Amino acid sequence: MADAIDFTIEELGKRSIKSPIAMSTVRGDMIANYVTDDQFLRYNTEVKVGPQPPLKRSQIIECAGPREMIYFTPAHVHAGIVSCGGLCPGINDVIRSIVRCLWYRYGVKRISGIQYGYKGFLPEYQFGVTQLDPDKVDEIHKLGGTYLGSARGGGKEVGKIVDAIEQLNLNMLFTIGGDGTQHGTLDIADEIEKRHLKIALIGIPKTVDNDFSLIQKSFGFDTAVDKAVEVVAAAHMEARSAINGIGLVKVMGRESGFIAAHTALASHEVNFVLIPEVPFNLEGYNGFLTHLEKRIVSRHHAVIIVAEGAMQDQLITDKQLDAGGNLKYADVGTYLRDRITKYFAEKKIEINLKYIDPSYIIRSAPANPADSIYCERLGNAAVHAAMAGKTRLIIGLVNNEFVHLPIKTVISTRNHVDPEGNLWRDTLDATHQPALMVNQFGDGKAK
Numbered sequence: 001m002a003d004a005i006d007f008t009i010e011e012l013g014k015r016s017i018k019s020p021i022a023m024s025t026v027r028g029d030m031i032a033n034y035v036t037d038d039q040f041l042r043y044n045t046e047v048k049v050g051p052q053p054p055l056k057r058s059q060i061i062e063c064a065g066p067r068e069m070i071y072f073t074p075a076h077v078h079a080g081i082v083s084c085g086g087l088c089p090g091i092n093d094v095i096r097s098i099v100r101c102l103w104y105r106y107g108v109k110r111i112s113g114i115q116y117g118y119k120g121f122l123p124e125y126q127f128g129v130t131q132l133d134p135d136k137v138d139e140i141h142k143l144g145g146t147y148l149g150s151a152r153g154g155g156k157e158v159g160k161i162v163d164a165i166e167q168l169n170l171n172m173l174f175t176i177g178g179d180g181t182q183h184g185t186l187d188i189a190d191e192i193e194k195r196h197l198k199i200a201l202i203g204i205p206k207t208v209d210n211d212f213s214l215i216q217k218s219f220g221f222d223t224a225v226d227k228a229v230e231v232v233a234a235a236h237m238e239a240r241s242a243i244n245g246i247g248l249v250k251v252m253g254r255e256s257g258f259i260a261a262h263t264a265l266a267s268h269e270v271n272f273v274l275i276p277e278v279p280f281n282l283e284g285y286n287g288f289l290t291h292l293e294k295r296i297v298s299r300h301h302a303v304i305i306v307a308e309g310a311m312q313d314q315l316i317t318d319k320q321l322d323a324g325g326n327l328k329y330a331d332v333g334t335y336l337r338d339r340i341t342k343y344f345a346e347k348k349i350e351i352n353l354k355y356i357d358p359s360y361i362i363r364s365a366p367a368n369p370a371d372s373i374y375c376e377r378l379g380n381a382a383v384h385a386a387m388a389g390k391t392r393l394i395i396g397l398v399n400n401e402f403v404h405l406p407i408k409t410v411i412s413t414r415n416h417v418d419p420e421g422n423l424w425r426d427t428l429d430a431t432h433q434p435a436l437m438v439n440q441f442g443d444g445k446a447k
């Protein structure tokens with residue numbers, strides 16, 4: 001599997017300018033801390049005892065960090081930053097870190113913030129660009145949301161976007177956004193190449209769901225779990241204080257149940273975790289409702305976490321897309337609330353169900369310290385990559401190191417909770433929910 005991965009990073013051209021960054025003053029060896037071009041990280045860290053075959057390019061990833069020789073002359077650089085898609089804790093920390101690294105480390109003084117996502121490039125919206133400097137971004141990490149504003153849509157107007165990039169004379173563009181944004185970044189990079197322009201395109205992966213492939217953890221995820229744990233504590237308290245109380249919490253996770261699983265592991269108050277990767281029946285002898293009833297009869301309260309993407313294969317009837325091209329999901333939270341209420345009403349069992357959907361509270365929260373640190377370092381690594389003339393790459397954390405990953409490789413697949421893996425096994429241990437809530441019938445098939 002690892003053999004097939006393409007980790008090659010593209011560059012705009014020869015690097016012939018000495019970096020203004022002075023490194024290791026302690027050792028007196030000024031180049032000691034530059035990252036060299038032969039510095040790679042093993043992707044698969046499992047090793048076997050005995051002689052090793054030589055590593056292939058598809059098994060090693062380029063390390064991020066400042067290069068001694070850079071591509072762009074700092075005084076000539078005009079950098080752009082754009083944030084697209086939904087909110088996620090930490091976007092402002094990333095913006096701040098990019099601005100400060102460009103300004104203080106490289107002396108780049110022309111930094112433009114594109115407002116409201118890719119739409120900010122389109123003349124018909126007339127959003128204009130905002131000039132960024134360290135003073136302007138000084139306090140923004142304390143705020144949630146995005147200082148630049150964000151939007152869905154506009155990303156497919158590649159010709160117009162590149163026209164605007166040319167008019168602004170940008171040499172580098174930092175795109176903070178998810179899957180859609182990074183597809184858009186590649187389209188922009190293609191158009192830029194067609195026009196023979198030398199502009200570095202650097203993606204900063206934003207997905208609160210933690211579902212970017214290869215990257216061990218996306219920024220904002222840690223804060224999301226923090227916030228979700230607080231909500232679960234409230235749901236648990238409500239449930240314990242009521243007659244047959246049920247706390248139902250919906251968390252983010254369109255295709256991957258990482259937030260749900262981690263929240264259950266952290267809180268230890270969750271009895272059922274329902275995620276997109278693990279199918280389940282609602283009704284039937286081994287269905288979720290049957291197990292919930294058993295729990296209520298024996299313990300008189302229950303807490304359930306459902307990821308927003310659970311059950312979508314059954315709930316979505318007409319496939320509508322939002323402005324970003326994302327499939328509009330049915331609301332599994334209210335659906336479950338109603339089904340649970342109906343089930344117990346028919347059984348004439350009194351329950352008190354409290355449904356909490358904290359998604360927007362979580363998404364718009366400021367980053368916690370762990371995420372702030374992560375975002376600060378992501379932003380710095382993004383600037384070093386751009387100044388070195390690297391392009392079409394995403395900054396990621398792999399095996400606890402910051403690395404350069406080709407955008408096309410990262411967006412080719414998604415990261416999922418492995419139903420056979422140890423994260424899900426530990427989640428089952430923390431909840432005591434049955435391993436599979438699916439009815440098996442005589443023919444061995446689930447119905």
Ligand code: ATP
Pocket residue numbers: 084085086087117118119151152153154155156177178179180181182183184185187206207323324325326
């Ligand atoms: P989120 O995880 O919040 O959805 P996202 O980056 O995927 O983050 P979207 O709103 O889906 O956010 O997309 C952001 C931008 O990328 C939009 O401007 C959209 O037009 C553009 N975009 C989406 N999908 C594509 C695609 N396949 N190719 C090019 N551009 C795209």
Ligand code: MG
Pocket residue numbers: 085178179180181324326
């Ligand atoms: Mg999207």
